[in-house]
Amino acid sequence: xxxxxxxxxxxVIGTGKKITLECSQTMGHDxxxxxxxxxxxxxxxxxxxxxxxxxEKGDLSSESTVSRIRTxxxxxxxESARPSHTxxxxxxxxxxxxxxxxxxxxxxxxLTVV
Amino acid sequence: EDQVxxxxxxxxxQEGESSSLNCSYTVSGLRGLFWYRQDPGKGPEFxxxxxxxxxxxxxxxxxxxxxxxxxxxxxxxPKPEDSATYLCxxxxxxxxYIFGTGTRxxxxx
Numbered sequence: 001x002x003x004x005x006x007x008x009x010x011x012v013i014g015t016g017k018k019i020t021l022e023c024s025q026t027m028g029h030d031x032x033x034x035x036x037x038x039x040x041x042x043x044x045x046x047x048x049x050x051x052x053x054x055x056e057k058g059d060l061s062s063e064s065t066v067s068r069i070r071t072x073x074x075x076x077x078x079e080s081a082r083p084s085h086t087x088x089x090x091x092x093x094x095x096x097x098x099x100x101x102x103x104x105x106x107x108x109x110x111l112t113v114v
Numbered sequence: 115e116d117q118v119x120x121x122x123x124x125x126x127x128q129e130g131e132s133s134s135l136n137c138s139y140t141v142s143g144l145r146g147l148f149w150y151r152q153d154p155g156k157g158p159e160f161x162x163x164x165x166x167x168x169x170x171x172x173x174x175x176x177x178x179x180x181x182x183x184x185x186x187x188x189x190x191x192p193k194p195e196d197s198a199t200y201l202c203x204x205x206x207x208x209x210x211y212i213f214g215t216g217t218r219x220x221x222x223x
Contacts, residue, residue, distance in 0.1 A: 090158070
């Protein structure tokens with residue numbers, strides 16, 4: 001079982017609020033990822049990190065920002081939430097050791113902006 | 115361009131009726147092909163990793179195979195609890211994972 005945790009699981013918030021979605025993993029993985037997924041749709045990469053102090057934007061443009069100050073922690077922040085940000089946000093991590101390249105996912109945060 | 119295409123989009127099977135899901139991919143330097151299971155409202159659950167053509171992996175009623183251009187997920191004698199969306203992904207040399215849109219499987223009792 002993967003040790004990667006996301007909080008909160010569900011969040012309903014008003015337009016204009018600042019929010020931070022938390023993601024932590026206890027596996028010591030150096031690579032971490034944030035994906036956005038709408039119901040019944042594919043996963044879109046919005047941010048990734050190769051290690052501490054390394055962050056890159058993904059393939060899908062996003063108004064969110066991320067930070068990676070500690071190996072185990074990769075929070076995602078929205079400075080001013082809008083209804084268009086309503087979606088499921090999935091965090092993942094992976095190591096790239098020999099024979100182990102799979103990503104493990106958290107349970108996701110379902111965000112609703114009203 | 116790195117790309118993953120899954121078919122069919124949706125599949126309904128009777129309990130015990132075996133079938134296969136397809137994943138076609140193009141990637142510049144495959145670092146691995148992955149299968150995941152995703153239940154509604156949850157994160158994807160890792161099933162298999164395949165690295166080279168000819169490789170096969172099995173877990174209970176699931177068997178994954180890989181060729182140079184596609185992968186199959188074979189489901190033998192499925193049960194209703196196998197109902198889920200099955201996702202295929204590849205990892206490119208830059209360590210990014212590219213996902214397909216998934217196959218929604220429904221197994222009827």
